[in-house]
Amino acid sequence: MGSIEKDPREDVVQAWYMDDSDEDQRLPHHREPKEFVSLDKLAELGVLSWRLDADNYETDEELKKIREARGYSYMDFCEVCPEKLPNYEEKIKNFFEEHLHTDEEIRYCVAGSGYFDLRDRNDAWIRVWVKKGGMIVLPAGIYHRFTLDSDNYIKAMRLFVGDPIWTPYNRPHDHLPARKEYIESFIQAEGAGRAVNAAA
Numbered sequence: 001m002g003s004i005e006k007d008p009r010e011d012v013v014q015a016w017y018m019d020d021s022d023e024d025q026r027l028p029h030h031r032e033p034k035e036f037v038s039l040d041k042l043a044e045l046g047v048l049s050w051r052l053d054a055d056n057y058e059t060d061e062e063l064k065k066i067r068e069a070r071g072y073s074y075m076d077f078c079e080v081c082p083e084k085l086p087n088y089e090e091k092i093k094n095f096f097e098e099h100l101h102t103d104e105e106i107r108y109c110v111a112g113s114g115y116f117d118l119r120d121r122n123d124a125w126i127r128v129w130v131k132k133g134g135m136i137v138l139p140a141g142i143y144h145r146f147t148l149d150s151d152n153y154i155k156a157m158r159l160f161v162g163d164p165i166w167t168p169y170n171r172p173h174d175h176l177p178a179r180k181e182y183i184e185s186f187i188q189a190e191g192a193g194r195a196v197n198a199a200a
């Protein structure tokens with residue numbers, strides 16, 4: 001019997017479908033039974049992920065290569081805790097409002113952990129738990145939100161192509177070109193899949 005090897009990224013990036021409960025947003029909100037989502041499945045939604053060496057991010061060649069390949073010229077840090085984040089309560093509330101951006105949201109967790117929730121093609125919530133060493137890219141136009149988990153702390157590197165634009169567009173903002181292009185990318189991928197199946 002062949003062995004199924006675990007994806008090493010899953011030590012630091014894990015995803016699952018959420019339940020419908022209104023309980024504390026910082027709880028895991030697994031369905032019963034649990035329904036995990038593979039990182040390959042996330043990639044089908046345009047969500048990329050890596051496992052990197054968070055203790056050595058200043059000298060990490062792998063991070064350097066990703067930044068060069070994807071043009072991530074801008075970098076800063078966002079520490080989410082009452083002592084470090086101005087207007088903490090308001091920001092926490094805003095992060096958890098469902099929104100999209102007109103550019104990628106790129107976050108590399110160098111300490112702590114947090115949940116990035118995103119919508120799948122059928123509008124169901126997938127919770128993506130990013131821990132120290134996990135880096136994710138959410139594509140422009142995907143509806144998502146962020147919350148701390150019950151450990152209440154994350155320090156994330158924020159990357160961007162050029163001058164950063166952090167503007168969140170709260171749902172609904174379906175008329176924005178970034179949203180239309182995101183939806184269009186699915187339609188094209190489905191069309192390509194149909195063509196491959198027809199040729200097989």
Ligand SMILES: CSCCC(=O)/C(O)=C/O
Pocket residue numbers: 078080095105107114144145146154156
């Ligand atoms: C951990 S970074 C704070 C969350 C954030 O910047 C954002 O845009 C969430 O969608």
Ligand SMILES: [Fe+2]
Pocket residue numbers: 099100101105144145168
């Ligand atoms: Fe966001």
